Amino acid sequence: MDVSIIIVNYKTPQLINNCLQSVYTYTKGVTFEVIIVDNNSQDQSREMVCAHFPDVNWIDMGYNAGFSRANNLGMDHAKGRYLMLLNSDTLMVENLLARFVNVLDQQADVAAVGAMQINRDGQVHYDIFDTFGKIRRYFYIIPQHPFFQKLLYKFVPDTVYADPNQVDWLSGACIMTRPSTVAKAGKLDESFFMYGEDVEWGYRLGKQGRLLMLRDAFVVHLEFGSSEEYRQHLVTHINRFKTQAQVSNLLWIRKQYGIGAYLFLILHYMLMVPVVFIWKITVNLRNRDSLLSGLDNQKEFASQVGVFLRFLPETLLNRKGFYKV
Known part of the structure; x- marks a missing residue:
């Protein structure tokens, strides 16, 4: 089997159905399994999803474990040559799995690969922070005047790579890597409940090889799929x-x-x-x-x-x- 797709669910059965429908529609030439880890949704998620996709491997976490712990459990059950973390609120618009597999098959020095995120209208999420510097600068509350912004950039610069596809980290909403890479870098840090864990993971994955975000590959990310409480x-x-x-x-x-x-x-x-x-x-x-x-x-x-x-x-x-x- 080529790919194990791991999706964490928290009260998003319809989003998962839509996500999986897009995966099955666009994926060609790649074999895959789907592992869904449920964070104690306490609704009809399992029945609704399994009614449409009976072959999924459904795992009940037993409590709301957040992103890291649920994905780690999914990785423990994965059988594919590659591991793909995929958010429930994503939609395929092309044969992304095959593109990712091709990159990892042909470039041994690549530790992980991801795609550009777009909204339903096809607009790119240009506010994606693909370098550590961009994220860190966002944390500082300073005037928007160019003088202060230039000063902050000097204090917290961006990493510059020769390859325009290479980045510091990849969003956990859509990322593919190898089990062997995870074995060396370690899984997601389970102290994180939600957010930030993929950035920290990217730092460790990046020590194992290049991280590529394919600038001509796209995935729809709806965002805020799970719950109003995190808005x-x-x-x-x-x-x-x-x-x-x-x-x-x-x-x-x-x-x-x-x-x-x-x-x-x-x-x-x-x-x-x-x-x-x-x-x-x-x-x-x-x-x-x-x-x-x-x-x-x-x-x-x-x-x-x-x-x-x-x-x-x-x-x-x-x-x-x-x-x-």
Whole structure:
């Protein structure tokens, strides 16, 4: 068998049905199995999916284990020459499995391969962070003025590769690798609940070979497929982080860049709390509004920083755990 496709389910039976239908429609010349790991959906997911695709290997996790632990269990049961992690909210638009298999068959120095993500309308998600530098710069809340942005880029630059397809990491929404590569790099870090785990994994996979994102290969990624609870509803310049995502990202920073980089970010957020309040109060004063009016955005940011600090002791010591908000 060529490929083991691993899909984590959390209350997304219709999305999985759509995803698998697209896989079966577009995949030619490649044999594959489908492993679905269910994170205690407590709904009719199994019945709905297996009614349409009875050959899937359905595994019940028993609790909401998040992304890393569920995918790792799926990898433990995989029989294919290659492992493919695929989100339930993705759709094939071409014979992507065959393209990935061809790359890994012909290029032994490639550790993993992925594709460009697009939306339903075929528009590319240009905000994909394919370098570690892009992600790290996004974490800093600074003015959008070019001077500050150039300064930040100098402080946190991007990795530059000769091959335009080579990247620092690949999204766990659609990635294919070898079992032998995973055996050397290790599986996904199970301290991560959701988000950030694929970035950290990419760092370890990248030590085993090149990571390629095929710029002319595409997969639809609908995003936010699992649940409303992980959406970020109030999106502004200071409140652009999903709380769970940023807790995971801070864990990644600690693991990959050490205590200093982690504490620097935490200190940055702590110092920004009074700054954003003072700025808004100053604006209110200038506009002759009530000094304490319109502070919802600032209060939300302070609340998020409070969550980050709640995880500070465990993250600082890099303790194994389950970093779930």
